[in-house]
Amino acid sequence: MLGIGLFFVGITLIINGWGSLLNIDHRSLALINLFTGSLSFIINVLYTIQGSYYEAGTGFLFAFTYLLVGIIYLFDLDMRIYGIYALFVAINTLPFAWISWQIEGDPIFALIWLIWGVLWFCGFLDAVIKVRFGKSIHYFAIACGIFTTWIPGIMMLTGIS
Numbered sequence: 001m002l003g004i005g006l007f008f009v010g011i012t013l014i015i016n017g018w019g020s021l022l023n024i025d026h027r028s029l030a031l032i033n034l035f036t037g038s039l040s041f042i043i044n045v046l047y048t049i050q051g052s053y054y055e056a057g058t059g060f061l062f063a064f065t066y067l068l069v070g071i072i073y074l075f076d077l078d079m080r081i082y083g084i085y086a087l088f089v090a091i092n093t094l095p096f097a098w099i100s101w102q103i104e105g106d107p108i109f110a111l112i113w114l115i116w117g118v119l120w121f122c123g124f125l126d127a128v129i130k131v132r133f134g135k136s137i138h139y140f141a142i143a144c145g146i147f148t149t150w151i152p153g154i155m156m157l158t159g160i161s
Helices: 002-021 026-049 053-075 080-103 107-129 136-158
Strands: none
Touching: 002 026, 002 053, 002 136, 026 053, 053 080, 080 107, 107 136
16 A cells, blocks of 8 residues: 555655646645545555554655645645644654664665655745745655655555565
8 A cells, every 4th residue: 555655645746846846826736735645544544444553653644744735735824834744744754764774674765764854844944944945845856756755656566666
């Protein structure tokens, strides 16, 4: 199930990045965020039912990210609430990276957690602290979408990894 979630998170990051670069109305971008957030929510409810609480807990971070962004975009709400949430998630990526590396023995996924943490932290800096990254943050979101979620998602779906 993780592969499915990562696959759609990837395309959502790519769409959000390109959408911002192309100045697409956020209400239009809300749809993919709501679809991906809902899909991720359902996947993580299934993980919870199966008793896979670590997978569910970490996965709900993604579900709520995209549901929150989708609702903020749809209703033109204050983005600072996302920024505060993104800081919470960014902080949590540190122990998850450590768990991936030291407990699960997966240094690649540990690195991916850290990259996601940087992206979420940039969301905090942008929305709350008002650091202006210019277009670079959108290119970073696209790169994260391609290399940390979409490609790993495809690899998981096809059984390559």
